[in-house]
Amino acid sequence: MPGITREEVAHLARLARLELKDEELDHFAGQLDDIIGAVARVSEVADQDVPPTSHPLPLTNVMRADEVRPSLTPEQALSGAPAQEQQRFKVPQILGEES
């Protein structure tokens, strides 16, 4: 049983706003399936006593005090923006005409 199907790859590509051609879907589906298969082997060696983890370090409760620190200036914040207007990030139309 494959780790990921071609349909799932197409779905993920759409969610990630990636436009993939048919042959690319074929290509990536195979590659991703191999990767998932390789990663799945980790579960085979992990025994019941090894808890799943999402972080490499055994840390909890790393918090900061609620103290204000300097922000960027608006000019700095906007310096990487492709477009700006009224000191705001300018983005293309959000809803298409059909909406």
Added chain:
Amino acid sequence: MTVIDLVSYEDALATYDPVMGLEVHVELGTKTKMFCGCSTELGAPANSQTCPTCLGLPGALPVVNAVGVESAVRIGLALNCEIAEWCRFARKNYFYPDMPKNFQTSQYDEPIAYNGHLDVQLADGEVFRVEIERAHMEEDTGKSTHIGGATGRIHGASHSLLDYNRAGIPLIEIVTKPIEGAGERAPEVARAYVAELRELIKALGVSDARMEMGQMRCDVNLSLRPKGREKFGTRSETKNVNSLRSVERAARFEIQRHAAVLSSGGTILQETRHFHEEDGSTTSGRIKEEAEDYRYFPEPDLVPVAPPREWVEEIRGSLPELPRLRRNRLREEWDVSEHDMQSILNAGAIDPIVATIDAGAPADQARKWWMGELARNANETGRALDELPITPAQVARVAELVAAGDLNDKLARQVIDGVLAGEGDPDTVVDKRGLKVVSDDGALGAAVDEAIAGNAGVVEKIKGGKVAAVGALVGAVMKATRGQADAARARELILEKLGVEG
């Protein structure tokens, strides 16, 4: 715009049973954002409160705000929830320009608080228990301004502008379990729940929870099922219902709309709906033709939160008296009806009245001024009571002057007007405006003589035994002194001069 069919509320409830789910977002009152040290101060210039972390720039790492976590635990405990021993943040991935990171840092299957309840009291005193599914930590999004469309709406806009000052401000999302069994009182329960939650949040000191400022926002999920059936119907999700009145209206409207669709043989679409303040209606937003796929996964840049039990118990020990219990206690102390207490609550007058009593005023006087003169002024000027430029101590001083006989009610109102107009504290206003009750006999005597001389008919009646007619003469004295006379003393003087026993 298409006309929406509705059936009458009574007809809808005769056939169907409503089930609701309420999702409330509360913006915390922390000084800084949830995952970075940017200020949360309102009203700052656009994009002046951002940093690499909240802008999602490469390499920036979030660190969670300790007060944000503590506030979440406080809310969870006050809602009778269990507090997770260990929980994580998760990324909720979506493409929308309100989040520069292309994901919102939230919590998914490991909320910090879960399985609680909040008892809410309806206007007639009935208590309804609302079960809480969960309360979790997340962050607010940026503010969009849509350009080129009609009245700033996203529909028809040519482009949008983003201010990320709000992006990253701590939010607590509180989700109820399905609310069943409220029947015809469902809209009332929805309103009472949001109202009670708001009071609770304020009492906990974790947020001002001003709905009109967007600090507290509500989504109303509602479905109908034929009476007697167990299985829930398809729900609609009415987003951003942002006042208590709107919560009640939105629930009521959706009940009537669902009933019309179902009773004509149609099916309810699972969709997002927008609420319209002007007429209380909802209109279709986005249809969810497929399940949302946010590809949640544990946030790798943040470590788990594991609230130590001693700390949780310490917080539990510091919780204030719950607002509903406090209200009931005050209601008994003040000896007022459920209805009057509800009015006091709705007016936002509980805290000012308590503070005024603490400053030395009798309860009835404190109530009278805050619910009378001051409520009227607040209403006229569109302010909340606690925004009026008068302190509870100043109101208590006015009450003290009235009790001492230095002011009558009419003069007291003028003193309050003066304080509200920024003329100084009550004693200063009394001095400046010359608002003392005239009670010395010399000053009153002339006005009394004048009243007797000008009202021969009334004088005859009084002398003939109709003592009650003296009111007309007292009125004349009050008029002549522009309300500053001591009415009781004037009455005594008149009767004395006429040689009549009072």
